Amino acid sequence: MKIQNPSVNLYAYLLVLTLTLSYALYLIEVSDILLLYEIFISIPIAITLIWSIGLVVLIVIKIKETGQQPSWLPVLLSVTVLLAYSLHFGSRNGLFDGExxxxxxxxxxxxxxxxxxxxxxxxxxxxxxxxxxxxxxxxxxxxxxxxxxxxxxxxxxxxxxxxxxxxxxxxxxxxxxxxxxxxxxxxxxxxxxx
Structure with a gap:
């Protein structure tokens, strides 16, 4: 039995954390709680999304280097958060409202x-x-x-x-x-x- 590379899992869990933080900030922004300060929320959202892309790149590099996959839990959590994020964004921007x-x-x-x-x-x-x-x-x-x-x-x-x-x-x-x-x-x- 192979032992998984902890760095692949570490990056995978960091990806879950970063996506969750980005989605939480997005929910705060779209709920108009801090209406006058939304720009100060938009900047961290952009940073976390860029960081998420960087983490995906690092995960792909580590997988190619080691040949080992991350465990299923962080992958499932990342996909779930990303799907919720995408559906909420689409719903808010008229994706389900028809033509x-x-x-x-x-x-x-x-x-x-x-x-x-x-x-x-x-x-x-x-x-x-x-x-x-x-x-x-x-x-x-x-x-x-x-x-x-x-x-x-x-x-x-x-x-x-x-x-x-x-x-x-x-x-x-x-x-x-x-x-x-x-x-x-x-x-x-x-x-x-x-």
Missing amino acids: KVLDGAFLDDRSRMDLTLYSNGKYTIYSNWLFGEERLEGQYELKGDTILFKNYPVVGTDFIAQKIIINKEEGRIYFRKLSDGTYDKDFYFSRIGF
Whole structure:
């Protein structure tokens, strides 16, 4: 019976630990607990993911050098964490929401708001600024060129009206109403497909 090389198993368990830490940080970031400090979580997430790739490379090198495989437990744990991570990331980014019906982006000097409508009647809005991102979601109804948000207010304020208008010829979505009830066509609009 061959004794497994402890360094292969050590790297394999370090991979489990690193992936788990990265996933835990990702869960903190997407739960918007530390909304104003998300950039300080994104950096460690990137570092742990790069470290994980390095550990996989080291494991492959050790396997080639020694010809021995890591034990099944760290491999199974790594695959489980990686699968959970991937499915959660995919779910959060519309992988299971059906076909995209419309994509639009609102840009200003300090922030960006991305609106995505899906065929299952769900919308997501990512509101980004220098230090973080907030994700909002809900249901919508499309009637001709009008989108009616069922969850209102959409972003916690009346910045986006409950009914917004799509103008496909101009490639714009108008969403901010003026005091007289008409839509602001000067600045407050999203660009479709941006």
